[in-house]
Amino acid sequence: MTKTFIALHATGQSPSVQAKPSLPLGGGLRFIGLFQMKKRLFLNTVVVSLAVAGAGCITFGSNCPHKVDPADYDETIRVACVGDSITFGAGIKDRKNHNYPLVMGKSLGDRFDVRNFGVSGATMLKKGDFSYWERPEFKQAREFNPHVVIIKLGTNDTKPQNWKHSAEYAADYEAMIDHFVALPTKPKIWLCSPAPVYQTRWGINEKGVVEGIIPQVQALAKRKGLPIIDLYAALSGKPEMFPDKIHPNAAGAKVMAETIEAAIISK
Structure with a gap:
């Protein structure tokens, strides 16, 4: 999860727009869990960014x-x-x-x-x-x-x-x-x-x-x-x-x- 986030933050991309690969059910559930964790981390960063841009x-x-x-x-x-x-x-x-x-x-x-x-x-x-x-x-x-x-x-x-x-x-x-x-x-x-x-x-x-x-x-x-x-x-x-x-x-x-x-x- 962390390596993926590092790559995305370095390019300015949001994890929320990355395609979800087709996986067997068990692996898919694990992937979705990681995906949601990355998404929450990205959204937290976005909220912080907006606060800085608006108020310093x-x-x-x-x-x-x-x-x-x-x-x-x-x-x-x-x-x-x-x-x-x-x-x-x-x-x-x-x-x-x-x-x-x-x-x-x-x-x-x-x-x-x-x-x-x-x-x-x-x-x-x-x-x-x-x-x-x-x-x-x-x-x-x-x-x-x-x-x-x-x-x-x-x-x-x-x-x-x-x-x-x-x-x-x-x-x-x-x-x-x-x-x-x-x-x-x-x-x-x-x-x-x-x-x-x-x-x-x-x-x-x-x-x-x-x-x-x-x-x-x-x-x-x-x-x-x-x-x-x-x-x-x-x-x-x-x-x-x-x-x-x-x-x-x-x-x-x-x-x-x-x-x-x-x-x-x-x-």
Whole structure:
């Protein structure tokens, strides 16, 4: 089921339009069951895509309607972009000038100070093989005392050596949210779904993203009353933007910047 979905999402096709082969009754029933599972997964992605296209984020609480309005601040608005190599900009030829936080910062203008706290290989899991919790960027992000925090961690957590601790992912994520909530600025926080995985590499896999990370992020957002910026939907069907199948290029980073800006800024 997962391999079929990966191929379809890479080409932008819906599983619902695929022909059903003629099978003996038993095999046919099994196939239909798998078909319905794929269809539900596809429909969930479509609903998410429509939410992103229409509002910039999916909200499970009151935060999304209350976007950042520069008029509400009497100082430069500090935005902390917390994440992994995709936030850092790995895979982009001119990373320093085309990572998504920098692109978004240029678009937002002088009223905003957008900082990149991405760390290549970082996990949300405290027991991950390269936990963000232990990186200096986590401390730096908190010391930045941001007004806005964008969290995008989970891609590296899908690696087998990390996902064996999957039962702790949501708790670790919630603990990180609480660390930022406790800051003096009481920042607005947005959670991001991971980008699509167009080919399993370094242990990073699409099944872990779709069936593991995204459902947990959605459940956590609902429990905490926080909005989700669905980068999975924004970057689906765009394999040409992922030269190594994992990291978006400059064009992909631009899509991320535009999607996140639309989600967080009141215009």
